Amino acid sequence: MALKIYNTLTRTKELFVPIEEGKVKMYVCGPTVYNFFHIGNARPFIVFDAFRHFLQYIGYQVIYVQNITDIEDKIIKSANEENVSTAEIASKYTKAFFKDIEKLGIKKADYYPKASAFVKEMIELIKVLIEKDYAYESDGDVFMSVEKVANYGKLSGKLIDKLQVGARVEENQAKRNPLDFVLWKKAKPNEPFWESPWSKGRPGWHTECVVMSQHYLGTPFDIHCGGIDLIFPHHENEIAQAESASGKKFVNYWMHNEYLNIKGEKMSKSLGNFFTTREILKKYDGEVIRMFFLSKHYRSPIDFSEQLMIEAQKGLENLYNSLRLADFSPKSEFNETEQFKEAFSKYEQKFISALEDDFNTASGIAVLFEISREIKKRLSKNKKITKQEKQDVYLLAVILYRLGKIIGLFNKEEKFQKNIDRNFEDILGLLIKIREELRQRQDWELADKIRIGLKKLGIILIDKKDGTEWEVVL
Numbered sequence: 001m002a003l004k005i006y007n008t009l010t011r012t013k014e015l016f017v018p019i020e021e022g023k024v025k026m027y028v029c030g031p032t033v034y035n036f037f038h039i040g041n042a043r044p045f046i047v048f049d050a051f052r053h054f055l056q057y058i059g060y061q062v063i064y065v066q067n068i069t070d071i072e073d074k075i076i077k078s079a080n081e082e083n084v085s086t087a088e089i090a091s092k093y094t095k096a097f098f099k100d101i102e103k104l105g106i107k108k109a110d111y112y113p114k115a116s117a118f119v120k121e122m123i124e125l126i127k128v129l130i131e132k133d134y135a136y137e138s139d140g141d142v143f144m145s146v147e148k149v150a151n152y153g154k155l156s157g158k159l160i161d162k163l164q165v166g167a168r169v170e171e172n173q174a175k176r177n178p179l180d181f182v183l184w185k186k187a188k189p190n191e192p193f194w195e196s197p198w199s200k201g202r203p204g205w206h207t208e209c210v211v212m213s214q215h216y217l218g219t220p221f222d223i224h225c226g227g228i229d230l231i232f233p234h235h236e237n238e239i240a241q242a243e244s245a246s247g248k249k250f251v252n253y254w255m256h257n258e259y260l261n262i263k264g265e266k267m268s269k270s271l272g273n274f275f276t277t278r279e280i281l282k283k284y285d286g287e288v289i290r291m292f293f294l295s296k297h298y299r300s301p302i303d304f305s306e307q308l309m310i311e312a313q314k315g316l317e318n319l320y321n322s323l324r325l326a327d328f329s330p331k332s333e334f335n336e337t338e339q340f341k342e343a344f345s346k347y348e349q350k351f352i353s354a355l356e357d358d359f360n361t362a363s364g365i366a367v368l369f370e371i372s373r374e375i376k377k378r379l380s381k382n383k384k385i386t387k388q389e390k391q392d393v394y395l396l397a398v399i400l401y402r403l404g405k406i407i408g409l410f411n412k413e414e415k416f417q418k419n420i421d422r423n424f425e426d427i428l429g430l431l432i433k434i435r436e437e438l439r440q441r442q443d444w445e446l447a448d449k450i451r452i453g454l455k456k457l458g459i460i461l462i463d464k465k466d467g468t469e470w471e472v473v474l
């Protein structure tokens with residue numbers, strides 16, 4: 001078994017080789033704290049959190065850094081709109097971010113650097129870039145001169161010439177080339193600022209991530225992650241600065257998740273076709289949202305729809321249901337017999353090889369459903385099962401639970417409570433009884449209503465000579 005990941009830089013699936021044996025240093029671009037983050041932004045947070053869980057499971061020690069962008073033009077805009085200071089806006093939405101990711105079941109990063117705490121280091125980086133003649137000052141602003149950067153465009157595959165044709169000529173006459181990007185921005189009246197050799201101002205967003213990632217992870221580091229929309233200009237411009245300043249490679253592997261679309265269009269704040277994660281969390285549990293994203297490969301676009309959310313909810317409920325039917329409890333002691341180890345390794349291998357193939361969680365989840373179906377198949381008839389059969393089913397449930405945990409599922413302890421299981425069977429028994437009575441009274445319509453209603457919930461009734469049996473289906 002060997003982990004392969006698709007590297008945006010080389011546009012190929014590559015064998016993953018860490019810089020330091022047994023260790024993975026990864027950086028995921030974090031939120032700009034000017035508002036509640038939308039559900040499209042939740043995708044990289046969830047996917048790369050699950051990826052981290054997985055790396056740890058296969059034996060890596062992971063250092064996981066996610067920044068908080070608390071200096072950015074959008075924050076200034078939000079502060080003006082809400083008529084409060086930028087610090088208040090940043091603090092309010094940073095708190096909201098942590099609250100929301102907790103509900104999504106995301107484990108905390110090892111470090112959450114805030115841009116505002118690294119301005120001094122950012123100024124140092126910009127000084128180096130000016131000294132090396134990669135950057136220039138113009139009336140208090142500092143720009144990176146992209147023409148001087150060797151291989152500019154290597155990540156996004158954009159050639160400078162092509163970009164120049166398409167680039168809008170901005171009003172900013174201070175730039176030598178319209179593609180040059182800002183490293184330091186002079187503050188306008190009433191904008192927050194930091195002292196610098198060039199002006200009272202603030203660093204540019206691309207500079208922030210370069211400094212914070214290298215501070216914690218060194219140069220180069222293993223994996224830099226983010227949404228596909230960050231490839232250009234954000235990540236391209238990170239590479240340009242980092243490699244020009246250090247003369248070394250910045251990052252070995254770049255991983256980017258695809259868009260979350262809504263009716264075929266990218267969901268984004270600027271297009272106005274978005275839902276905040278907070279809104280969605282009011283309707284669906286965080287684990288359902290996790291299931292929704294992980295059910296697809298991270299490099300495939302997903303269309304956000306109520307129907308797909310309901311499907312994710314049903315799918316997850318189905319898995320929990322199998323665990324409950326098997327009487328599984330995460331707290332109970334489990335004796336790992338040879339038989340268990342053998343069965344576990346068979347499914348584990350299948351599951352892990354799916355995830356090792358560029359973190360294909362969709363195929364991984366298919367393995368979970370395979371186990372779930374096996375459990376239900378064995379318990380499908382409401383006949384008495386032997387003690388041995390019960391033990392075998394329990395063993396499958398342990399496998400299902402342990403594999404699901406690898407990608408951060410099955411965190412709802414309360415869902416394993418026995419009384420839910422008992423209630424479920426009792427209520428089902430009661431419905432079957434009522435249906436029998438209705439049939440005796442020849443009230444076919446109402447009797448059918450029960451049968452159809454249960455079918456919609458994934459429970460099929462089978463009428464036999466000596467009574468009605470039920471089966472849970474996927």
Ligand SMILES: [Zn+2]
Nearest residue numbers: 029030209234
């Ligand atoms: Zn970033």
